[in-house]
Amino acid sequence: KNYAPGFYAWLIPQKDGKAKVGLAAKTGNPKDFLRKLIRKHPTASKKLGKAKLLHAAFHPITLGGPIPKTYSNGFLAVGDVASQAKPTTGGGVIFGLNCARIAAEVAYDALKQKDFSSKFLSNYQKRYNKILDFDVKVMLKLRKMLDALSDNKIDEAISFCGKLGLDKTIQGMEDIDFQGRSLLRSLPKPRMLAALFYFFSLQILKTPRQN
Structure with missing residues (x-):
């Protein structure tokens, strides 16, 4: 939380x-945190102390799941603008590609039917919700749990999972993008x-945010 809060x-x-x-970072200025990471982080600073910055880019990431409505008359929202990113990691390539494919198919059907109404284009959201909805809900719960952990508890959790050999279980997961289904198969x-018992024993959902 000192280098990348949230x-x-x-x-x-x-x-x-x-x-x-x-x-x-959920709070503060990411540029300042990046500078601090490079100069002061106990591990990163040793590797990057003499590094030269060649290019910098900044971009907002939404972690709350898809926006409530991604369609309107003659309009479909896809990708980052529709908040189609994983709440856990912020990655959105696979989600975006799946939604883009569905958007293209719905747009093609709209052209054939000559119907670009909001009602017709709502099929886009209905179809991608069937693919993403369960996984997004699970990842939102995971994000809430992670946000409630202090740095010390995160370290403890990583150490505990390492002792369990959970890294081997995660490496064996077939799908790291649709995390809800992967967790369900691994239960x-x-x-x-x-690991799940350990996380819930921490009473994460009831623990206030700490530093």
Whole structure:
């Protein structure tokens, strides 16, 4: 929470000696947090202390699930503008591609029927909700749990899951984008059940946000 409050930071090395460094934050100025991450983070600063910034980009990310209405007369909203991103990680490529495909199919049908009314185009939202709705609801719950954890509790949770070998279970998941379904399929595994019991034992949903 000192470097990326409400979210996380990343450092992705590349073959040519460059690296992608970034973070997201729910409060404050992300640019200031990025500068702090590069200069003061106990691990990142050692790797990036002599690095030269080549390019910087900033972009808002919505984590609340799709907006209530993504269609109107002659109009469909797709991708970031429709908040079609994962509430847990902020990633939206797979969700966006699925919704874009459905939007294209509905638009094609609208052209054939010569019907661009809001009522006809509402099929777009109905169809993508069938694909995304369950997973988004699960991820919103997970996001709420994560937001309620202090840094110390996050460290404890990661340590506990590591001891369980939960990383192996996660690596074995077939789908990391539709996380609700992946978790549901993993529930019978003892490691996952133990992890869920641990998280709920923390009474995360009732714990106030701490630093």
